[in-house]
Amino acid sequence: MPLGFQSGQALELPQRPSRSVFLLVGLLSIVALSILAVRIQVERHAALAARGEVIRSFARRVAVNDVLTGLVEAESAQRGFILTGAPAFLTPYAPARRSIAEALDRLGADYRTMPAQQAHLVELRYVVGAKLTEMDDVLARYRQGGLARARTRVEDQQGRTLMERARTLVAAIVADEGATLAAGVDRAGATRRHIDIILGVVLLLLILLVAAALLVGWRVGVERHKTEQQAWESLTRLRTIFASTTDALIILDSTGLIESVNAATDRLFGYARDELIGRDIGMLLDAAPGDAPLARRLGLSTEGTPARGQGVDRSARHKRGHIVPVDVSLARLPLAEGFHLIATLRDISERKAAERLKDEFISTVSHELRTPLTSVIGALGLLSGGAAGPLPEPALRLLTIAENNAQRLIRLINDILDIDRIGSGRIQLRSEPIDLPALARRAVDDAAGLAAPRGVGLRLDAHPVSRPALGDGDRLLQVLGNLLSNAIRFSPEGETVTLALREDGDRAVLEVADHGPGVPDAFRDRIFGRFAQSEAGAAIPGGTGLGLAISREIVHALGGEIEIDKDRARGACFRIALPLHARPIDADTARPRMLICEDDPDMATIIGDIIAGEGYEVEQCGSAREAQALARSGRFDGLVLDLRLPDANGLAAVRALRAEPTTRDLPIIVVSAFANSEGGTPVARALDVVDWLDKPVDRPRLLRALATAMRRAREDRPTLLHVDDDPDMLEVTALGLADRGRMLRATSLAAARALLASRTPDIVILDINLPDGSGLDLLPDLFAADGSPIPTIVYSATDLVPEMNQVFDAVLVKSRRSLTALSETIGAILDRQRARPREEEA
Incomplete structure (x- = not known):
């Protein structure tokens, strides 16, 4: 299917074909063919054995017949000699006897493993021997007494009987050999048929393999064509997107060298493509030198989010030298030869201009409205208090109306300024221990002036908490004030608004509950939105629709959660959950x-x-x-x-x-x-x-x-922050560095963050091993308000990996470097800081 570009769709690197599958199929084919070849060889040997048996059987039949033939020839020679007396007739007699002996010897060797034939052969030897003896006796009688005497020996019929018996035995042996020959022929035929079947199977297997190879080849060709077509279409899409996007897209290798750029990059920075290929991204963006990964050198992560608390807004350099504000994000590009990076640079000049206009407007609102409004409220308060003399009752009512509306207007201005600070991340929150019961009492006391004129009661139900919360008490007081003022506005006369405090595990829970009309179900999901007001809320004067949005952002910044109780039957109940500090x-x-x-x-x-x-x-x-x-x-x-x-x-x-x-x-x-x-x-x-x-x-x-x-x-x-879990080391370092500046000390990550939230040190001395985590976890907090990193010296007993040394201004090992070296390092950093303003002025 064609490649897609849906958001969130993960593209995986194509995998190489499995070599093991091909090896397994090839091995199985070779094994099958080898087995068939072995089987053919076995059948071939069986066929040869059957053929040899047939030949040997035929030879034995010939040998048996030779015995009978030899007897016949010997007997014929004997009779011819006796009948004619001519010695020439006896010429074949001796050779016939020798051929009979040789034939019997051959048969004896062949029938050694054949018991039945061996028995026939034994009897045949006896019969043949008796027949030859009888013929020799006849010849001897003939030579001694002539024909008459020889006739008496022939007439006893013994020779004829022996001859008949010999023929019978030869016939039996030949018959047995015929059966053996027939069995051999059958075995040979069966073996031939087996060979034919095996050859057929081999042929069929080869045909199937050829057909499968052709089919696979065809399918591979079709799939390759489809893949190439899809790749071509995808490449065309990517090239079109790459060329037509208005954002500058730069493909980099892992070291930051530029491999490819799109046309928008040329337009944004004024460089021709050939001027950028093979150059370091540092020619466009400020990047830390060294061999560290590019994301770390740029201070970004490969998901486009800040790497050390730094924003993605960066300043890039145009070919002509002027600065171009850009939004930078990095994404990993997995390729076969390794990971590459895609840097997306968006021109934010117009956004920056709009932000400047907004900041100027906010500054104008802050100065030109808040200052005179403060004077107006002060003047109205003085008049109401009788500073200009007694005023009639109607005038006092008008002053009260004017003062209330002026207060409402200044609250709106303050809310707008808070929303702007929250949205831009410029809101400053302190991190200090908060006495929650005391803060709850103060919130109720501050809200009493708003509740009394409306006839609404206030009740504090504050249970003791074992540990303080950590955060900005004034901002939390602002949140409680917003919730209490909303509850008072919506409460009917004579009802009571309750502020409750209780401890729930490792959290403190604050609840503000009223008995008003409650929050409509359709409005609950957007109640914390900016300028969000229900119809009932819009009908009651005094609300801006920003209080709950500001409250949610403040609570989240304090590490807590705020929600509305959806199960409350009557009225509304807002619940705040704040983490309690682990220890004082x-x-x-x-x-x-x-x-x-x-x-x-x-x-x-x-x-x-x-x-x-x-x-x-x-x-x-x-x-x-x-x-x-x-x-x-x-x-x-x-x-x-x-x-x-x-x-x-x-x-x-x-x-x-x-x-x-x-x-x-x-x-x-x-x-x-x-x-x-x-x-x-x-x-x-x-x-x-x-x-x-x-x-x-x-x-x-x-x-x-x-x-x-x-x-x-x-x-x-200069302010030096030393983070170390060893109080003795903190004391010794404070004494040794007393001439370098004012020393702040923290024994944990939480304590260090508490200090960093309220002040910015000039230098941080950081130990790696801390009781509540690694000192490296503090890196995202080590930035000044302008986004510049705070100079940081690692002073620890733990060696860092070489790659981490690039992140810090100096890395000193306690057991290897003295306090003097630490002091000298701090002095060098302070000297650079003092020299920088002079260089900028020059």
Whole structure:
């Protein structure tokens, strides 16, 4: 049947004809002919044996007859001599006797294995001997007494009797030989018939084989013609498709050399066909150098999907030098000599232009609408609150209407922006532990303002969960807010909306249930679509049709599932299932660390509580010497320092920290009861401290200083993420690399992903053996927001296969390379990163 081009149809490489089948058929034919040949030879030998037996039987008959003939001749010679007395008559007598003896000897040899004939022959010997004796006696009498005396011996009739007996025995022997001859002739005839049959079978077999060969040859010729015709038609189709498609199609070998291109490739890149054949695909697309497989060099998989989290949108180079944005996908092409690749490049210039227009529109919507709407809502709120004086009741009602509709409009704008971010993959989700019961309580509290005016009650049924979820708490709160607001909108006055939380195995289940009209069956399958609203929903103001679509995308991005309960008899129930984290997140890897150096334990506790309440990990010390030693470890993101310390002046400690390379950029917040007397702000500028706070500490100002310190910690120093399951190795590496940058630490894949979700390190130091998987599983996450790969150094006790070395910036083995080598490698990578912007500016 003709080859098809249906989607999903798998084409298999044609298999070579089975050699074993041909060998088996040939072997069987040879064996059959050999058996027939052997059978013919056997029958031939049997025929020869039968013929020999016939000849021997005839010879024995002749020999028996020779005995009788010899007797007759001897007797005739005797009688002639007696009757005539002429000696000439006795001439044949002696030869006849010799021929008789010879014939008897021959018969004796032939009849040795024939008992019946042997018995006849014994008797015949006796009779012949007696007859010869009788004839000799007659001759002797004749010579002694003449004819009269010889006559007396003849007249006793003994000679005649013996002669008759001899004839009888010869006749019996001849008769037996006749039977033997007839049996031999029959056997010979049967053998001849067998040979004729076998020859007929052989002839028939040869005829069948020739006929089968002719039939197979004919069918092979017909099938070959059909196959060639189909191949020609398929090749014609493929050539036509290959030549007429608007996408650039490039056939490559496994190393990336171009073997064939279509006309669209010439049009897209401006090269003639001969200029591309035999060249590396790198002349059109940026590909990593080396001998690695092409898909890895291009950062793609052979199914067209990203290989390391990278999109398929690529920049190609035209012959004239300008950049052409293309969509790239690779597909494996199995051929007899091995796998080749088909690269499909689609010009997406128009799509990129449309995306730029959309982005500009979204930017305009974001800036030109959200900013004034925020001002409008703020102004309306101030007016409603009496900032401009008391207003009459009608005016307050109008302000409320305006404020509600402004809020509705800004929610619509926010939803549209969220949908755009989700669709383009630009939505950023944090990965941090979520206290689900606390989040559920907050969601109910936030929805209370919407439920109260409608007369709808809210109920929280939150059971404790043993482990936190891992994700973005604010986005999950947005999802619960959408579900609760929908439930409140559809609930009749006096009904209650319930938010329930329970633990189900390794998942947490959140359910939002109402007692409204429910969801029509016809609408359930598209309820999570964009701008999808049922007739009942469209009739109730306040909905945009985007909330559930956004909620589904957020829940899926958090690794969970959202669905509607289809078995609920009344109202609607939306169910969210989120995976619970396997174990508590290591605080060292999930939260920034602040060092508090304060000799007053009470004051240190107060400051520590304020900082810890904002999600920081806090450690305390009481002397300048301790502060300097801990700061040099590289484990801290900032330092809160009192100036009055028991072992040194705080300013001297700051100067010492600024003098060391490892602590030169450490953000420092000074807290002192004598700030004004020390010079305050001028000294702060001179020592490059974040802020100089008086005691008692102003909490808002301290929090602002913390935010500034964290921003500086992330901006001023390179960030190094070390992923290793050995805490001692993490500690030693942090101390050894403290002068290279700020060190983040993770002891598992989950902890590393949690950090990567909220920040982008400048360099990743990766161990291969981790408790929850291989460090190589982290590769799809090691990309910056712009799609560029994060420089990665493998620092492990495990050797990688040589092919994997091409993927990483460096591969160091713990037992072979020291921390100094690791530090030098990091320094070289950082130097390249610093040099790149200068080269681009030049």
